[in-house]
Amino acid sequence: MKSFAQRFLDLAESRSPFCLGIDPTPQLLAAWNLPHSAEGLAQMCETVATAAEERLAIVKPQLAFFERFGSHGIQVLERLIEAFHERGTLVLVDGKRGDIGSTVEAYAQAYLGPASAFRADAMTAHAYLGFGSLEPVFTHAVNAGAGVFVVVRSSNKEGVALQTAVLSNDGRTVADSLADMITEFNEQHSEGEVGPIGAVMGATIENLLPTLDRLPRSLILAPGIGHQGATFEDLRNRFERHAARAIPSSSRAVLDRGPSVEQLRDEITKQCEASR
């Protein structure tokens, strides 16, 4: 089976690297005149999948907005993943999970690969409990041909202090040390140029290059395009030589165009072209 990274890069070539974030906020449900319920959520997701057709390489549902409706919301997530797989689109579930031991292994069993409960292609993770604590997820990802995106630099200003704190034993920042450990793992576990562990790096952040230079073998998920203020142009300028491995992600800029299928389709097409 082809690795997640290779499947993404092939699809990005034939479709576009643009990642549609699926963040069905309460405000969005209201703007679409949908009921504030799992049924409303299901209608929104169906409309988005219909509009997307086979245009997108990857989508990124934000788990919190499905968890909001309990098990009924999670059923909608299951259908959403199925609907996008039918369109040949990869699904990256964004839940920033992280824990230790059998718990973190359970997250991998829940989300990653065809034998998991949700059968997603990739997931996001956080490393507050240490990069090493995520090892069971990484191993599972390698075996299942799936991907993991570890948050290295988030797009919000509140994350700066922690992410740029300095490790007491070696002088590197938290973000840089994560980047180095990601690259070390990818070097050991990638068939091609790009390995199974990607990094989340907010497109809104200045001076990302020193950290990006430590991630030569990673896909870089870049949230913060659109509503949060960054443009595709910003991303190309900030990522420079790493822009070819970037996955620019935006949600509201597209979903605000609904519930019209035609307007959604046009906006998806526009974002796909702009991100190429």
Place this chain on the structure above:
Amino acid sequence: MKSFAQRFLDLAESRSPFCLGIDPTPQLLAAWNLPHSAEGLAQMCETVATAAEERLAIVKPQLAFFERFGSHGIQVLERLIEAFHERGTLVLVDGKRGDIGSTVEAYAQAYLGPASAFRADAMTAHAYLGFGSLEPVFTHAVNAGAGVFVVVRSSNKEGVALQTAVLSNDGRTVADSLADMITEFNEQHSEGEVGPIGAVMGATIENLLPTLDRLPRSLILAPGIGHQGATFEDLRNRFERHAARAIPSSSRAVLDRGPSVEQLRDEITKQCEASR
């Protein structure tokens, strides 16, 4: 409505501070001769609730083990929360969630308080995206009479480097700065001595006192008892003057006694007494 902290402290007084972790691992399902499915999970949870009766102040289901079975697993979680509420037991969902903006607000809407989807009494959160990024969860918790436990020092060794990294602008460690921000929030938002934001501090860690001293107004969730190697005695020694606000948590030491309801009941009783 009484705050989560006050409800816990009252129950800890009349029952015990012991927190039963509900971590239904694949190994445990097998050991109980249960099918590896949502049905097996449901049977285990029902047996645990039956055995617990009204002995426990608080339980801590680990979300990953429910997510492993997709929406069917989440239905089991919903029933579990209901079953423990019927027994007057508080439910702390352990998912270490964290994100920004409307996403983190959505986690609060999913889990915290009687108007949420899961109606839990408290949840765990991580601050990799910054303490400030969790503000919507904290505010929601205050309004819903719920609690949030932020991971400050985890029980595993892989987390040490990040959690003891030093903020470049002020010389405090990541863990100490989180502790200070927790206390500042609690001072502004608590009716009594103890505020809505607790801290997760692994009972396995040495030299916790300097950080604990920065958390005078927090409940302290202390995982790592039992299987991970710490004892109730260790906890009392390591927490000293803070032990009265500790919530010692253990899962496997109890659940290994199943599927016998009698043996589970005896072990729960034993742990409740030992943790007093």
